[in-house]
Amino acid sequence: MTTEVRVPTLGESVTEATVATWFKQPGDSVAVDEMLCELETDKVTVEVPSPTAGTLGEIVAGEGQTVGVDALLATITEGEAAAPAPAKDSSAKSDEPAPAADSGAGEEVKVMVPSLGESVSEATVSTWFKKEGDSVAQDEMLCELETDKVSVEVPAPASGTLTKIVAAEGTTVDASAQLAVITSGDAPAAAPAADKDSESAPAQATDDGGRDVEDAxxxxxxxxxxxxxxxxxxxxxxxxxxxxxxxxxxKASASQAPQPGAAAPTPRAPVPAEDAGREERVKMTRLRQTIARRLKDAQNTAAMLTTYNEVDMSATMDLRKEYKDLFEKKHGVRLGFMSFFTKACCHALREVPEVNAEVDGTEIVYKKFVHMGIATGTPTGLVVPVIRDADAMSFAEIEKAIAEKGKRARDGKLSMAEMQGGTFTISNGGVYGSLMSSPILNPPQSGILGMHKIQERPVVVNGEIVIRPMMYLALSYDHRIVDGKGAVTFLVRVKEALEDPRRLLMDL
The missing domain is CATH 4.10.320.10 (E3-binding domain)
Structure with a gap:
C-alpha cells in the first residue's frame, strides 16, 4: 500500500514553501512520525513527519523546489515493502563488526518525548546527560527538553545501554518524536558500532567549510x-x-553599512588570556529567546514613551486591612493589591480608550473589553497570563483568576491561548524591590502599567509634612496612538481610584 506525503498546513496567510532539506532518501526505511524533510516559508521552518512506517519511495519535490499547501512531496510504501531496509543492514553486517546490536540478549526500547503540557507541540533537546554506549538505570535522567514555557527531564524507561541517540542536542522534536534507543539487559556491545557511525559522520559533513550543518x-x-x-x-x-x-x-544590512570614514560597529574585544577560563557561554533558552525577540520588536515598532506619577496607598491599604479577613472567609481567596490596580485600570481605560487599543496597519482597533495581562515571574522567565473580561469581574473573581493563573504559570502549565489576546498589561516590579522603572510594551498592546515598591516617604498633606506609604507608577505607552494628554489622564485616574477606592463604587 502506498501513502502520500503532502505539504502540511503552513499557517495563516502562508500559501507556499521551499523544500529545504531531505533527511531521508528513496529506499530508506522510515518510522511513524520520523522527520522526512524540512520546509521553509517566509515566516517559519516546518518539519514534515512520516505519516506511516515503511520505505520511502519516490521524492516528488526535490530540495530547492517551491511547493504549495497540500502539494505532493513523496510516497511511502507501507508494510512488507519496507523489507529492503533490513536487507541493507544485513549487507552492512558482512563488512562491519556490528552484529552485537542484533545478537545481544537485550530488547530495544524506544525513548519517546514525554507529555509537554497543554498546547505545546514541540521542544528542543537542550542537554544529553548520557552518551551512546553508557549504561543507564531505569528512571535515570537521560536528557532535558526545552519548550517555550518549561524544561522537561526525560527519564530512562528501562535499564540497559543507551545504544543510539536519535535526536541530538539542539534538535527540535515534536510531541510524538523518538529521542533515543535503549537496549535492555546485556547488550552494551552495540555501542561500538554507534561510536563508529558517529565518528564517520563528521567526515561526511566537511563539504561546506568544515561545518556540520547544511544550509537551505x-x-x-x-x-x-x-x-x-x-x-x-x-x-x-x-x-x-x-x-x-x-x-x-x-543583504539589507550590507546596503545600510556605513560609508567609508563613518564609524563602524565595534566588534567584541578579544578576551584576555587570564580571563578566558572565567567565562561561561550558555545558549539562551527558547523562552528567553522569545522574550528577547518580542521585547526588541516592541522597541523597534512602537514609539514608546513613559510617564510617571506617585500614589498614596494609605486608603487602599486601610481598606484592605479592614476587610481582608472577611473577604478571605467569604470568597476563599486572599485580598491583594492586584485586584485594586486591575479595577482602577479598567475604570481608567473606559475614559481613555486609546490606551486599550492597538495599531493595525493604518487603522486603530479600539477594544470595547479589557483582557488584562498580569506579568508573572517564573523560574524560567517572564510570562504574561491574560485575565479575560476583567472589566466585568468582581474583586473576588479577579483575585481568584490571578491566583490560579499565577500557579499555572509557575508550574509551566499555561496554554498559549491563556497568554494571548491581552489588551493591556500590569507589571509589578515592586515584589522584587524595584522603586522605579520604565516597563516595555507587550505588543501589540499600546499601554503597560508598572507598579513598584510601597515605601514610606515624607509628603506634604494639607500644609503639613507627614509620613505616608507611597508608590511610584509608570505608564509606558505607544505615542503613535496615545497622546501625552491621554497618558497623563489615564495615570491620574488610576491614582485617584487608589487614593480613594470609593470612586470605583461611584464610577467617578
Whole structure:
C-alpha cells in the first residue's frame, strides 16, 4: 500500500514553501512520525513527519523546489515493502563488526518525548546527560527538553545501554518524536558500532567549510545571486542553518553599512588570556529567546514613551486591612493589591480608550473589553497570563483568576491561548524591590502599567509634612496612538481610584 506525503498546513496567510532539506532518501526505511524533510516559508521552518512506517519511495519535490499547501512531496510504501531496509543492514553486517546490536540478549526500547503540557507541540533537546554506549538505570535522567514555557527531564524507561541517540542536542522534536534507543539487559556491545557511525559522520559533513550543518538550498541560491559570503550571514534555522530570510537580512544590512570614514560597529574585544577560563557561554533558552525577540520588536515598532506619577496607598491599604479577613472567609481567596490596580485600570481605560487599543496597519482597533495581562515571574522567565473580561469581574473573581493563573504559570502549565489576546498589561516590579522603572510594551498592546515598591516617604498633606506609604507608577505607552494628554489622564485616574477606592463604587 502506498501513502502520500503532502505539504502540511503552513499557517495563516502562508500559501507556499521551499523544500529545504531531505533527511531521508528513496529506499530508506522510515518510522511513524520520523522527520522526512524540512520546509521553509517566509515566516517559519516546518518539519514534515512520516505519516506511516515503511520505505520511502519516490521524492516528488526535490530540495530547492517551491511547493504549495497540500502539494505532493513523496510516497511511502507501507508494510512488507519496507523489507529492503533490513536487507541493507544485513549487507552492512558482512563488512562491519556490528552484529552485537542484533545478537545481544537485550530488547530495544524506544525513548519517546514525554507529555509537554497543554498546547505545546514541540521542544528542543537542550542537554544529553548520557552518551551512546553508557549504561543507564531505569528512571535515570537521560536528557532535558526545552519548550517555550518549561524544561522537561526525560527519564530512562528501562535499564540497559543507551545504544543510539536519535535526536541530538539542539534538535527540535515534536510531541510524538523518538529521542533515543535503549537496549535492555546485556547488550552494551552495540555501542561500538554507534561510536563508529558517529565518528564517520563528521567526515561526511566537511563539504561546506568544515561545518556540520547544511544550509537551505534557497538560501544558497540567494547568497549566490546577491554575491554574499556565507560568513556574512547569521543563520536562524535549526543548528544555525542559514535560511532564505537570513540572506535577505544580511543583504539589507550590507546596503545600510556605513560609508567609508563613518564609524563602524565595534566588534567584541578579544578576551584576555587570564580571563578566558572565567567565562561561561550558555545558549539562551527558547523562552528567553522569545522574550528577547518580542521585547526588541516592541522597541523597534512602537514609539514608546513613559510617564510617571506617585500614589498614596494609605486608603487602599486601610481598606484592605479592614476587610481582608472577611473577604478571605467569604470568597476563599486572599485580598491583594492586584485586584485594586486591575479595577482602577479598567475604570481608567473606559475614559481613555486609546490606551486599550492597538495599531493595525493604518487603522486603530479600539477594544470595547479589557483582557488584562498580569506579568508573572517564573523560574524560567517572564510570562504574561491574560485575565479575560476583567472589566466585568468582581474583586473576588479577579483575585481568584490571578491566583490560579499565577500557579499555572509557575508550574509551566499555561496554554498559549491563556497568554494571548491581552489588551493591556500590569507589571509589578515592586515584589522584587524595584522603586522605579520604565516597563516595555507587550505588543501589540499600546499601554503597560508598572507598579513598584510601597515605601514610606515624607509628603506634604494639607500644609503639613507627614509620613505616608507611597508608590511610584509608570505608564509606558505607544505615542503613535496615545497622546501625552491621554497618558497623563489615564495615570491620574488610576491614582485617584487608589487614593480613594470609593470612586470605583461611584464610577467617578
Amino acid at each position: 538550498p534557497s538560501a544558497k541560491k540567494a547568497m549566490a545571486e546577491a554575491g554574499i559570503n556565507r560568513d556574512q550571514v547569521q543563520g536562524s534555522g535549526r543548528d544555525g542553518r542559514v535560511m532564505k530570510e537570513d540572506v535577505a537580512k544580511a
